[in-house]
Structures are given as structure tokens and as C-alpha cells.
Amino acid sequence: MAKLSLDFLVLLVVLEGLISNSVGLDPATISAIVTVAGTVISSGSSMSSSPNDYKVVCAIEVENWTRFTLEDPHSTVGMGRLQSSPVVIRPGSREKFIAHKSSWFSGTYGVASWLINDRRAVVMWNCPCSFWWSKNVLGIGLTESFYGVHQNWFGQMYSGRNSQGLNFVRGEYRYETPTIKIADERFEITDYTVCV
Numbered sequence: 001m002a003k004l005s006l007d008f009l010v011l012l013v014v015l016e017g018l019i020s021n022s023v024g025l026d027p028a029t030i031s032a033i034v035t036v037a038g039t040v041i042s043s044g045s046s047m048s049s050s051p052n053d054y055k056v057v058c059a060i061e062v063e064n065w066t067r068f069t070l071e072d073p074h075s076t077v078g079m080g081r082l083q084s085s086p087v088v089i090r091p092g093s094r095e096k097f098i099a100h101k102s103s104w105f106s107g108t109y110g111v112a113s114w115l116i117n118d119r120r121a122v123v124m125w126n127c128p129c130s131f132w133w134s135k136n137v138l139g140i141g142l143t144e145s146f147y148g149v150h151q152n153w154f155g156q157m158y159s160g161r162n163s164q165g166l167n168f169v170r171g172e173y174r175y176e177t178p179t180i181k182i183a184d185e186r187f188e189i190t191d192y193t194v195c196v
Contacts, residue, residue, distance in 0.1 A: 056080070056101040058108050058127040064089040066187065070114035070121065074149045080108025080127075089114065105129055111153045118145045121189055122168065124157035140182050140189045141168025 058080075064070050073086035075097070083098040099108040107128040113120045122141040128134035139157035147165045150156075157168050171180040171191065181190045 056107045056127050056129050058099045058125050059096055060099075060112070060123060060125065061094055061096040062086075062089055062114075062123070063094045064091055066116065067091050068117045070116050072115040073112065074114075075110060075112040076151060076154065077108070077110035078154055079106055080110070082110075086112045086114065099125065099127070101129060107134070109154060109158070111157065113143075113149060113153070116187060119143045119147060119184075119187070120149065121187070122153055122157070122166065124154055124168070124170070126158060136173040137170055138173065138180070138191055139168050139170035140180060140191050141166050142182055142184050142187060142189065143167075 062070070069091060070089035073088060075082060075086050077099060079102070080099050081102045083100055084096070086097045087095050089095045097112065099110060101108055107126070107130075109124075109126040111122060111124045113122040120143040122139075122143065124137070124139035124141075126134065126137040128136070137158060141153075141157060143166050144164070150166070153166065156163065156166065157170060162168060167182060167184065169180045169182045171178045179190065179192060181188060183189070
């Protein structure tokens with residue numbers, strides 16, 4: 001069996017249409033629907049790419065369970081490089097993008113977002129080269145309606161708090177892999193993170 005570096009982080013972020021409890025569905029039924037829906041999601045062309053051989057790699061997969069296309073992808077990388085950029089994600093499909101370290105003693109961090117109907121779905125990542133002074137961090141968020149792309153979303157999502165325009169949650173990943181979730185009246189983003 002191949003040995004994997006602890007610095008390798010795979011983040012799976014699932015964007016799903018909000019399933020409302022108001023229709024009488026209990027959490028177990030919703031969980032079953034999510035499980036079945038996951039088997040019918042098709043892989044897009046970006047899913048065939050593999051990470052290059054770097055010590056620090058962050059691969060983010062996004063599944064679109066909504067009836068809306070996730071379009072107008074934007075990314076801002078503060079450190080590292082994008083091996084593959086975020087792409088348009090059609091309903092019922094899965095796509096990914098890959099970021100990795102660039103210099104000999106660095107990690108990667110940044111933000112990606114997609115327009116979904118009238119708001120943006122936002123993903124923030126931080127994958128350090130060493131756990132001595134930093135942790136793997138993932139943030140997921142939704143903007144308010146008709147809110148544009150902002151250059152400082154990384155700083156806000158990494159160490160700030162919700163403000164007018166962007167609501168988000170973040171999780172730290174080292175030994176545990178907590179599930180984080182953000183929702184508004186129309187959409188829900190759920191993170192299922194796998195650290196290997």
C-alpha cells in the first residue's frame with residue numbers, strides 16, 4: 001500500500017438544493033435522498049485530471065445537485081498555483097480544480113466562487129506546508145442576492161466573520177474532519193472533507 005503524505009488534503013464540497021423540512025421529510029429521509037442522489041451525479045471533464053507530484057496539494061470537488069448551472073467561476077490564489085482552474089458546473093454533475101504549492105517552503109491558499117442563480121457560492125481553502133504554525137482550513141459561503149466578486153474573501157473567511165454580503169462557515173482539519181454546512185432560503189452548501 002502506498003504511503004500518503006499527511007500534507008495532502010482532498011476537499012469534497014457538495015452543493016445541493018436546499019431540501020426543506022417543511023415538506024415533512026425527517027433527517028433520515030433527507031440523508032437517504034442525499035445518498036441516492038450522489039450515485040446519479042455524473043463526472044465532468046475536469047474529474048479526469050490528477051494532482052501533480054507536490055508535497056502540498058488541494059483538490060476541491062464540487063457536485064451540483066441544483067437545477068441551476070454554477071457559472072462564471074472566479075478564483076483568487078494568495079499562495080501556490082492552480083494546476084486546473086474552477087470550471088462551469090452543470091446541474092447533476094461533478095467537477096474539480098486543483099491547487100498546489102509553488103515554492104520550496106510554501107502551501108496553497110485562496111478562494112473560488114461560482115454564480116448560482118442570483119448569488120455566489122464561495123469556497124476558501126488553506127493548505128499549509130507545515131502544521132507547526134498553521135492548519136488545513138476550509139470555508140464555504142453564500143453571498144446575498146446580486147453581490148459581486150470581492151478580492152478579500154480569503155481574509156474574511158479565514159480569520160474574519162460574516163458581514164453584509166457574505167455569510168460563511170469554516171472548519172479546521174488536522175486530525176478530525178468535521179462536516180460544515182451553510183444555507184440560506186434557497187441553497188445549501190455542505191462540506192464532506194477527506195484528509196489523507
